[in-house]
Amino acid sequence: xxxxxxxxxxxxxxxxxxxxxxxxxxxxxxxxxxxxxxxxxxxxxxxxxxxxxxxxxxxxxxxxxxxxxxxxxxxxxxxxxxxxxxxxxxxxxxxxxxxxxxxxxxxxxxxxxxxxxxxxxxxxxxxxxxxxxxxxxxxxxxxxxxxxxxxxxxxxxxxxxxx
Numbered sequence: 489x490x491x492x493x494x495x496x497x498x499x500x501x502x503x504x505x506x507x508x509x510x511x512x513x514x515x516x517x518x519x520x521x522x523x524x525x526x527x528x529x530x531x532x533x534x535x536x537x538x539x540x541x542x543x544x545x546x547x548x549x550x551x552x553x554x555x556x557x558x559x560x561x562x563x564x565x566x567x568x569x570x571x572x573x574x575x576x577x578x579x580x581x582x583x584x585x586x587x588x589x590x591x592x593x594x595x596x597x598x599x600x601x602x603x604x605x606x607x608x609x610x611x612x613x614x615x616x617x618x619x620x621x622x623x624x625x626x627x628x629x630x631x632x633x634x635x636x637x638x639x640x641x642x643x644x645x646x647x648x649x650x651x
Contacts, residue, residue: 526545532645539564541624541637544602548612549649558607560590560644561625564597569629571596578630579605581644587606588620596629620644 536543541560545561560579564570572579572595579590588611594603614620622644 529646532643535642536622536639536644537563537638539567539639541570541597542625543622543644546644546646547649548618548646550610550612550614557609558588558590558611560605561602562592562597562605563602565601566628567599568631569596569598571629572624573625573627573634579625580604580623581607581611582623583611583618583620612647616648618644618646618648 499601511636533546542563542565544563546559548558550557558581560581562572562579570591573593579592581588581590588609589609590605590607592603592605594601620643622639625634627634627639
């Protein structure tokens with residue numbers, strides 16, 4: 489009788505370990521909403537920081553009185569200087585079919601140089617996740633060729649902060 493109880497206990501322990509490993513894998517892959525959100529944000533941040541025109545810092549918050557609700561820092565990761573196309577069309581983010589044109593503080597970026605871009609208007613609510621499609625339009629200084637970089641479908645993802 490003792491051996492049957494021991495066998496059943498070992499079986500239950502092994503089953504519990506397999507279930508826990510399975511939940512960890514599913515959560516890490518984003519299969520359960522909320523559990524994999526942090527992983528998606530890190531993946532997005534890693535991709536965008538190393539893109540040809542990188543997004544090194546980004547954050548969204550509910551609209552405050554005088555503060556922008558969407559802040560993005562762009563960095564030129566190319567060998568040549570670039571010129572962001574003038575106006576709000578140089579950096580667009582799209583969420584749920586709505587396009588937000590960000591204004592950048594500087595339009596010419598030398599290799600490694602950064603500029604801050606912002607949008608003043610409601611883009612999210614506190615505590616919710618956001619996922620933006622990004623389109624960066626720039627002209628390479630040497631060739632004068634205009635490029636539109638969209639990240640090949642990689643979204644800019646994060647969680648809306650409190651302020």
